[in-house]
Amino acid sequence: MSTNLAWMVMSMQAVWDMLSDQKIWNLLGDVQRPLDEDIIRLMFIELFSRVKVLEEENLALRVLLMEQGLVDDELYALTRRAVREFLKEKDDERAAESEFFARSGIPFPEWVNFKLRGTFINNGEGV
Structure with missing residues (x-):
C-alpha cells in the first residue's frame, strides 16, 4: 500500500472515529493530550453537522405543529x-x-x- 493511500485510510478512520460520541468525550477528557488543529476541525465539523440536523428537525416539527393547528x-x-x-x-x-x-x-x-x-x-x- 502506498504511503498516500495508507495516510488516506488512516485519515478516513480518524473521521469515522470522530463520529463517535465516546471518541469525542475521550479526546476532550484527556487533558494531558493536546488537541491539534485537525482534531478541532473534525469536532467542529461534527458539531456543526449535528446543529444543522437539529435545526432542520426543529423547523419541520414547528411547521407540522402550526400547519395542523395543534399549536x-x-x-x-x-x-x-x-x-x-x-x-x-x-x-x-x-x-x-x-x-x-x-x-x-x-x-x-x-x-x-x-x-x-x-x-x-x-x-x-x-x-
Missing part, C-alpha cells in the same frame, strides 16, 4: 420563553459549579475526571 403562535412563544428560562437556570447552575471548582484548588485534570466519571479517583487510568 398556535401564542402557545409556541410562551413555550419558547419557558424553555429559554429553564436553559438559563441550568447554565447558571453550571457556571456556579465551575466557579466553585475553580476556587477550590482542585487540579483541572481531577475536575475533568469528576465531570466525566463522577469521581476524583483516577484508578491509575489517566484522566
Whole structure:
C-alpha cells in the first residue's frame, strides 16, 4: 500500500472515529493530550453537522405543529420563553459549579475526571 493511500485510510478512520460520541468525550477528557488543529476541525465539523440536523428537525416539527393547528403562535412563544428560562437556570447552575471548582484548588485534570466519571479517583487510568 502506498504511503498516500495508507495516510488516506488512516485519515478516513480518524473521521469515522470522530463520529463517535465516546471518541469525542475521550479526546476532550484527556487533558494531558493536546488537541491539534485537525482534531478541532473534525469536532467542529461534527458539531456543526449535528446543529444543522437539529435545526432542520426543529423547523419541520414547528411547521407540522402550526400547519395542523395543534399549536398556535401564542402557545409556541410562551413555550419558547419557558424553555429559554429553564436553559438559563441550568447554565447558571453550571457556571456556579465551575466557579466553585475553580476556587477550590482542585487540579483541572481531577475536575475533568469528576465531570466525566463522577469521581476524583483516577484508578491509575489517566484522566
